[in-house]
Amino acid sequence: MLSLKSTAAPAALIVCLTMLQQSVIAGETTELEHVIVTAGLEPLAIEDVSGSLTVISREDIERRQVKYLSELLRSVPGFAVSQAGGPGGLTQVRVRGAEANHLLVLIDGVRANDPAAGDEFQFQYALTSDIERIEIIRGPQSATWGTDALAGVINIIRRNDIDSGEYFVESEAEAGSFGSFSANARGGMHKGRLRLSGGVTYLERDGINVSRAGDEKDGAENTSTDAQVEIEAGDSLRLRFTGQRVDARSDFDGISFVTGLPEDTEQYTDAEQTYISAVAAWNPEGRRWDASSSLNWLDSDNQNFSFGAWDSSTAADTLEFRLRSSIALATDNPASHRLALAYDYRDVSFSQRGMATQFGDPNHDQSYDVSGYAVEYVGRPNDSLTWTISARQDRFSEFDDATSWQVAASKRFGEDYRLRGSLGTGSKAPTFIERFGFFPDFFLGNPALEPESSRGWEIGIDAPLGNSGFTLGATWFDQELEDEIDGFVFDPETFFFTARNRPDQSDRQGLELTLSGQFPSGFSLDASYTYTDATDFSAGGSREQELRRPEHMASLNLNQSFGDERGNLNLNVNYNGAQLDNFFPPPEFGRVLVELGHYVLVDFSASWVLNSNFELTGRVTNLLDENYEDLVGFSQPARGYFAGLRARF
Numbered sequence: 017m018l019s020l021k022s023t024a025a026p027a028a029l030i031v032c033l034t035m036l037q038q039s040v041i042a043g044e045t046t047e048l049e050h051v052i053v054t055a056g057l058e059p060l061a062i063e064d065v066s067g068s069l070t071v072i073s074r075e076d077i078e079r080r081q082v083k084y085l086s087e088l089l090r091s092v093p094g095f096a097v098s099q100a101g102g103p104g105g106l107t108q109v110r111v112r113g114a115e116a117n118h119l120l121v122l123i124d125g126v127r128a129n130d131p132a133a134g135d136e137f138q139f140q141y142a143l144t145s146d147i148e149r150i151e152i153i154r155g156p157q158s159a160t161w162g163t164d165a166l167a168g169v170i171n172i173i174r175r176n177d178i179d180s181g182e183y184f185v186e187s188e189a190e191a192g193s194f195g196s197f198s199a200n201a202r203g204g205m206h207k208g209r210l211r212l213s214g215g216v217t218y219l220e221r222d223g224i225n226v227s228r229a230g231d232e233k234d235g236a237e238n239t240s241t242d243a244q245v246e247i248e249a250g251d252s253l254r255l256r257f258t259g260q261r262v263d264a265r266s267d268f269d270g271i272s273f274v275t276g277l278p279e280d281t282e283q284y285t286d287a288e289q290t291y292i293s294a295v296a297a298w299n300p301e302g303r304r305w306d307a308s309s310s311l312n313w314l315d316s317d318n319q320n321f322s323f324g325a326w327d328s329s330t331a332a333d334t335l336e337f338r339l340r341s342s343i344a345l346a347t348d349n350p351a352s353h354r355l356a357l358a359y360d361y362r363d364v365s366f367s368q369r370g371m372a373t374q375f376g377d378p379n380h381d382q383s384y385d386v387s388g389y390a391v392e393y394v395g396r397p398n399d400s401l402t403w404t405i406s407a408r409q410d411r412f413s414e415f416d417d418a419t420s421w422q423v424a425a426s427k428r429f430g431e432d433y434r435l436r437g438s439l440g441t442g443s444k445a446p447t448f449i450e451r452f453g454f455f456p457d458f459f460l461g462n463p464a465l466e467p468e469s470s471r472g473w474e475i476g477i478d479a480p481l482g483n484s485g486f487t488l489g490a491t492w493f494d495q496e497l498e499d500e501i502d503g504f505v506f507d508p509e510t511f512f513f514t515a516r517n518r519p520d521q522s523d524r525q526g527l528e529l530t531l532s533g534q535f536p537s538g539f540s541l542d543a544s545y546t547y548t549d550a551t552d553f554s555a556g557g558s559r560e561q562e563l564r565r566p567e568h569m570a571s572l573n574l575n576q577s578f579g580d581e582r583g584n585l586n587l588n589v590n591y592n593g594a595q596l597d598n599f600f601p602p603p604e605f606g607r608v609l610v611e612l613g614h615y616v617l618v619d620f621s622a623s624w625v626l627n628s629n630f631e632l633t634g635r636v637t638n639l640l641d642e643n644y645e646d647l648v649g650f651s652q653p654a655r656g657y658f659a660g661l662r663a664r665f
Contacts, residue, residue, distance in 0.1 A: 050062060052065050052069060052071075052151055052153075053125070053151065053171065053173075054122070054125075054151040054153055054169055054171040055067060055069070055151075055153055055160075056160055056356070056392055056394065056404060056406065057160060057340060057342065057356035057357075057358050057390060057392040057406070058342045058354060058356045058392070058394065060394070060402075063402075063426070063428065063434065064394075064396070064402040064426055065153075065426065065436075066402070066403075066404060066424035066425055066426045066436045066437065066438050067153045067154060067155050067157075067424065067436075067438055067474070068093070068094070068153070068154040068155060068474065068476060068491050068493075068528065069151070069152065069153055069154075070092050070093065070150075070151075070152040070154075071149065071150070071151055071152070072088055072092075072149070072150040072152070073148075073149055074147065074148050074149065074175065076088075077144050077147060078623075079575055079584055079586045079621065079623075080573075080586055080588055080619070080621055080635075081190075081586075081621045081623070081633055081635045081658075081660070082144060082619075083103065083143060083144060083145075083190075083198055083219060084103045084104070084107075084139070084140075084142065084143060084144065085139060085142040085143070085144055085147070085150075085172070086099065086103065086107045086109065086139040086140070086142070087103060088144065088150070089109055089139075090571070090590045090592075090617070091542075091544070091571040091573060091588065091590060092152055092544075092571075093154070093491075093528040093529075093530060093544040093545075093546050093569075093571075094111050094112045094154055094168075094493075094526070094528055094546050094548070094569075095109060095110075095111055095569075096109070096110045096111075096548075096564060096565055096566055096569065096592075096595075097109055097139075097646070098110070098564045098646040098647055099140075099646050099647075099650075099652070100226065100268065100646070100647050100650045101223065101224065101226030101234050101268070101269075101650050101651065101652065102223070102224065102226075102652050102653040103140075103221070103236070103653075104140055104221055104223065104235070104236025104238070104266055105140060105223075105226065105234065105236070105266060105268065105650075106140055106266070106268065107138075107139040107140040108136065108139070108564070109137075109139055110167075110564060110565055111154060111167040111168045112154060112155075112167055112168070112493055112495065112524055112526060112548060112550075113495075113524035113526070113548045113549070113550025113562060113565045114166060114167030114168075114495070114497070114524060114550075115167075115444075116134075116136050117129070117134055117135040117136045117164065117444065117447065118164070118165075118166040118167035118168075118442075118444055119137070119164070119165075119167050119168050119169075119170065120157070120161050120164040120165040120168070120169045120170070121137035121169075121170045121172065122161075122169065122170065122171040122172065123171075123172045123174065123260065123291055124171075124172070124173060124174055124258055124293065125171065125293075125310075126291055126293045126310075126312045126314070126336075127164070127312070127314065127334065127336065127362075128172075128291065128314065129164050130289070130314075130316045130332060131316070131332035131334060131364050131366050131447070131448055132316045132317070132318055132330040132331050132332035132366060132448075133316070133318065133330070134447045134449050134450070135164055135444075135445075135447045137170075138287065138289070140236070140264075140266055141238060141240075141262050141264045141266075141287060141289065142172075143217050143219060143238060143240050145188070145200040145202075145215065145217040145240075146174050146175050146202070146215055146217065146240070146242050146260075147172055147173070147174060147175065148173050148174060148175040148176065149173040150170065150171070150172055150173070151169075151170070151171040151173065152168065152169070152170050152171075153168055153169045154167070154168040154493075154528075155167070155168060155438060155440070155472060155474055155493065155495075156420070156422065156440045156441060156442035156470060156471075156472045156495070157169045157422075157442070158408065158418075158420035158440075158441065158442040158443050159390070159392075159406040159407055159408050159420045159421050159422040159440055159441070160390065160392070160406060160408065160422075162360075162386075162388045162390075162408060162410050162418075162420070162443070163386070163410060163418065163443055163444055163445040163467070164444060164445075165442065166442035166443065166444045166468065166470055166497075167442070167495075174242060174244065174258070174260075175202065175213065175215075176204070176211065176213050176244055176246070182205070182206055183203070183204065183205035183206070183207075184202075184203065184204055184205075184664060184665065185201075185202070185203045185664070185665045186201070186202050186203070186662070186663060186664035186665070187199070187200065187201040187202070187662075187663050188200050188633075188660060188661070188662045188663070189660055189661055190633065190658055190659065190660030190661075191658070191659065191660070192656060192657050192658030192659060193637075193653075193655075193656035193657050193658065194221055194222055194223055194224055194653060194656060195220075195221060195222025195223070195233075195235065196219075196220070196221045196222075196656075196658065197219070197220055198217070198218065198219040198220075198660075199217070199218050200215060200216065200217035200218070201215060201216055202214070202215030203215065209247060209248035209249070210245075210246070210247055210248075211244075211245070211246040211247075212243075212244070212245055212246075213243070213244050214241070214242055214243035214244065215241070215242060216239070216240070216241045217238070217239070217240045217241075218238070218239050219236075219237070219238045219239075220235070220236070220237045220238075221235050221236045221237075222235045223235035223236060223267065224651065224652075224653050224654075225280070225651065226268075226269055226278060226650050226651050227269050227277065227278040227279055227280055227649065227650075227651065228277060228278070228649060228651065229279070229280075230279065230280035231280070232269075232280035232281075232282070233267075234267035234268060234269060235267050236264070236265065236266045236267065237264065237265045238262065238263070238264040238265075239262075239263045239264070240260070240261070240262045240263075240264075241260070241261045242258070242259065242260040242261075243258070243259050243260075244256070244257070244258045244259075245257045245258075251300075251301065252298055252299055252300040252301065253296065253297070253298050254296070254297045254299070255294075255295070255296050255297075256293075256294070256295040256296075256297075257293070257294050257295075258291075258292070258293045258295075259290075259291065259292045259293075260289075260290070260291040261288075261289070261290050261291075262287070262288065262289040262290075263287075263288055264286075264287045264288075264289075265284055265285070265286050265287070266284060266285050266287070267283065267284045268283050268284065268285065269281050269283065269650075270283055270322075273602060274602060275601075275602070276599060276600050276601045276602050276605070277648070277649035278649045278650055281322070281323070282322070282323050282324065283320070283321065283322045283323070283327075284320075284321050285318055285319065285320050285321070286318075286319045286321070287316075287317070287318050287319075288315075288316070288317045289314075289315070289316050289317075290313070290314070290315040290316075291312075291313070291314055292312070292313045293310060293311070293312045293313075294310060294311050294312075295308060295309070295310040296308060296309055296310070304343055304344040305341060305342060305343035305344065306341065306342060307339075307340070307341040308339075308340055308341075309337075309338060309339045309340075310336075310337075310338045311335075311336070311337055311338075312334075312335075312336040312337075312338070313333070313334070313335055313336070314332070314333070314334040314336075315332075315333050316331060316332045316333075317329070317331045318330050318331065327370070327371075328368070328369060328370035328371070328378065329367075329368070329369045329370070330366070330367070330368050330369075330449075331366070331367045331368075331369075332364065332365065332366045332367075332448070333364070333365045334362060334363070334364045334365075335362070335363045336360060336361070336362045336363075337360065337361045337362075338358075338359075338360040339358065339359045339360070340356065340357070340358045341356065341357050341358075342354055342355065342356035342357075343355055343356075352395070352396045352397065353393075353394070353395050353396065354393070354394045355391070355392070355393050356390075356391070356392040356393075356394070357390070357391055357392075358388070358389070358390040358391070358392075358408075359387070359388065359389055359390075360387070360388045361385065361386075361387050361388075362385065362386050362387075362388075363383070363385045364383060364384055364385065364386075365381070365382070365383040366381070366382045366383065366448035366452075367380070367381045367382075368380055368448075368449075368452070368453065368454070370454070370455075370456070371456070373456055375456060375457070376454045376456065376460060377454065378453075378454040378455070378456070380452060380454075382448050382451070382452050384412060384413050384414040385412075385413045386410050386411060386412045386413065386445075387410070387411045388408060388409070388410045388411075389408065389409050389411075390406065390407065390408035390409075391406065391407055391408075392404065392405070392406040392407075393405045393406070399428075400427060400428040400429070401425070401426070401427050401428075402425065402426045403423075403424065403425040403426075404422070404423070404424045404425070405421075405422075405423055406421065406422045407419070407420070407421040407422075408420045408421075410443065410445075412445060412467075415445065415446065415465070415466060415467060416466060416467060418443035418445070418467050418469065419441075419443075420440070420441045420442060420443055421440060421441055422438060422439070422440030422441070423438065423439050423440065424436075424437065424438035424439075424440070425437060425438075432479065432480040432487075433477070433478070433479050433480070434477065434478045434479075435475075435476075435477050436475070436476050436477070436478075437473070437474060437475040437476065438473065438474055439471075439472075439473040440471075440472065440473075441469065441470060441471045441472075442469070442470045442471075442472065443467050443468065443469050443470075444467060444468040444469075444470075444501075445467045446465035446466070446467060446468075446501060446515075449461065450462065450465055450501055450503060450515040451463050451465055451515075457512075458512065458513060459503075459512060459513050459514065460507070460510055460512040460513075460514050461514065461515060462514050462515045462516060465501060465515060465516070465517060466499055466517050467499065468497060468498070468499050468500055468501055468517075469497075469498050469499055470495055470496060470497045470498065471495070471496050472493065472494060472495030472496070472524075473493070473494055473495075474491055474492060474493040474494070475491070475492055476489060476490060476491035476492070476528075477489070477490055477491075481531075481533075484533060485533045485534060485535065486531060486532065486533030486541070487530075487531070487532055487533060488529070488530070488531050489528075489529065489530040489531075489532075490527070490528070490529050490530075491527070491528040492525075492526075492527055493524075493525060493526055493527075493528070494523075494524070494525040495523075495524045495525070496521055496522070496523055496524075497521065497522040497523075497524070498521055499517045499518070500517070500518045500521075500522050500552065501515050501516070501517055501518075502515065502516055502517075502518050503515045504598070504607065518552070518553075520552070520553045521552075522550070522551070522552040522562070523549070523550070523551055523552075524548065524549070524550045525548075525549050526546060526547045526548040526549055526550075527545075527546070527547045528544065528545075528546050529544060529545045529546075530542075530543070530544045531543045531544070537576075538576060538577040538578065538581070539574070539575070539576045540574070540575045540576075541572075541573070541574055541575075542571075542572075542573045543570075543571065543572045543573070544570065544571050545568075545569070545570045546568070546569045546570070547567060547568060548565055548566070548567055548569070549567065550562040550565040560596075560609070561595075561596050562596075563595070563596050563597055563598060564595055564596070564597060564646070564647075565595060566592055566593035566594060566595040566614070567593050567594070567595075568591070568593035568614075569590075569591060569592055569593060570590075570591040571588070571589065571590050571591070572587075572588070572589040573586070573587070573588045573589075574586070574587045574588075575587075579624075581625075582624060582625040583622070583623065583624045583625070584622065584623045584624075585620075585621075585622050586620070586621045586622070587618070587619075587620050588618070588619045588620075588621075589616065589617070589618050589619075590616070590617045591614070591615075591616050592614060592615050592616075592617070592644075593614045594611055594612065594613055594614045595611070595612050596609050596610065596611055596612070597609075597610050597611075597612055597647060597648045598610075598648070599648045610648050612644075612645055612646070612647075612648065613644070615642045615644035616640060616642060617637075617638055617640075617642060617644075618638070618639040618640050619635065619636065619637050619638070619639065620635065620636045620639055621633070621634065621635035621636075622634050622635070623662075629663055629664060629665055630661065630662065630663050631661070631662040631663075632659075632660075632661060632662075633659065633660040633661070633662060634657075634658065634659045634660070635657075635658050636655065636656065636657055636658075637653070637655070637656040637658070638652075638653060638654060638655050638656060639655060640655075641654050641655040
């Protein structure tokens with residue numbers, strides 16, 4: 017737990033350190049439209065961000081009418097999504113060929129990766145109803161955010177869109193295929209110096225039969241609640257208290273010892289997640305520096321059941337204390353040169369429970385703590401050039417310290433052309449499961465693991481296509497991963513799989529192309545293509561493509577508003593190229609690589625505003641009725657139809 021001793025060293029910095037800038041705590045949409053709060057220790061204007069950036073707005077979410085965050089991420093350049101049986105099933109996201117736990121997810125700046133789930137964010141429980149904006153930065157971000165940010169960062173900014181002196185109440189309901197039903201209600205008020213908002217969402221799906229045989233359906237259920245309180249305690253001081261609770265159930269199928277493929281079994285996971293944060297930000301007008309601190313808590317509990325009886329569980333708690341500050345170094349132009357400092361302390365605990373056997377005992381409790389120190393310099397010598405130098409050191413209690421750094425720059429030519437690039441390193445601490453996990457007849461952890469490390473660079477250009485109003489972006493990225501943790505190493509002494517640091521190096525490189533623009537008629541287009549070459553060494557010493565990382569991915573989104581913007585039509589197309597996956601066929605259960613074929617997902621949605629209070633919605637998913645798998649043996653939903661109603665007062 018957090019102690020006075022653990023925070024004594026940085027005590028002198030308390031008055032000049034901060035978590036986030038005013039634009040984060042204020043939650044004002046007008047500021048967020050032009051500022052990225054995730055790109056560094058201090059917010060940056062969009063045109064100053066050197067990394068590869070994607071921003072998903074509330075308007076984008078409502079146009080597509082998707083219910084799960086993972087459905088949105090399929091259209092993000094470089095993002096490969098793997099789902100076991102469709103939305104609500106186990107979901108992993110890999111960015112630019114990296115591992116699923118190399119992506120850090122934040123909720124309003126609070127770390128949300130689950131130590132009880134291998135340090136991955138549990139995307140299968142993340143709904144979109146309370147999201148105002150999503151900021152996505154691709155590439156190594158450990159110099160700012162530390163471990164878990166080796167391949168990128170997603171910051172989910174929750175809704176708080178209330179103008180001063182106003183209140184709102186809104187709701188939405190939808191029903192459709194696969195026994196799906198969802199409903200949510202939100203409300204809020206902004207009066208004087210007080211702002212309140214909150215909501216609740218309920219979603220259930222009977223689901224589909226995810227195995228290739230049988231008829232047992234695997235469904236999902238989710239109840240998510242959130243609340244926010246913001247207080248302007250003075251002209252310079254703002255306080256913010258937020259909380260979110262997720263209660264979810266997800267059915268899944270076990271693996272048959274006869275076929276090696278999923279088979280109909282009555283298994284499910286009950287998951288509970290709690291996020292609580294308290295932030296105090298001081299931002300005096302006319303001063304050269306600002307400061308802020310926060311205390312954040314994450315609690316996760318995952319209970320697994322098989323045939324109606326409890327089977328096993330994992331749980332984790334993370335208590336985090338953060339301090340941030342930035343100071344303008346130039347008096348004549350405060351925005352030209354700025355220095356930011358940061359300190360954070362995180363105490364993480366983990367527990368696993370299960371049935372002990374003669375081969376091992378899964379019942380144990382583990383913990384570690386880490387202190388992080390970071391510095392960032394942002395220079396703007398003129399209106400067209402921004403460059404950033406940042407560095408961070410993480411001091412772990414249980415394994416070697418990790419040092420990360422980044423150098424980045426963004427240069428504008430004229431008003432429309434921009435050249436950008438970055439070079440940096442990243443780190444990823446071993447997970448509790450990799451170090452201590454035990455799963456009967458399958459896996460035994462390795463406490464001697466060392467952190468993973470990487471070095472990567474990217475260079476990109478954004479340019480207009482003549483006078484068409486469209487912008488073309490191109491980015492080449494390259495990343496090398498050392499000390500990669502392989503969690504499928506067979507140990508001939510124990511006859512278990514275990515985890516070990518690989519002696520060789522994994523390489524990830526590729527190209528991202530984007531095209532976006534809007535015609536005067538209200539018709540807009542967003543398109544992307546990603547080529548990813550992610551390889552490591554096989555047991556035979558040759559290079560092979562890494563699992564669940566398609567070489568080719570593409571997306572296209574077309575949107576048309578009509579009828580004085582009362583109506584809207586949206587067409588979204590995602591192409592997922594062929595990819596490899598593991599298969600362990602009986603009776604030897606030796607590892608075999610299987611190629612999963614490419615597929616195209618087409619979704620269509622439409623809406624019509626009836627009056628100032630009500631709006632009709634409808635959508636069709638998997639319009640082409642593709643038969644595809646993201647994981648070997650796990651079927652995905654066929655074509656689905658959904659209709660709903662939105663109301664706001």
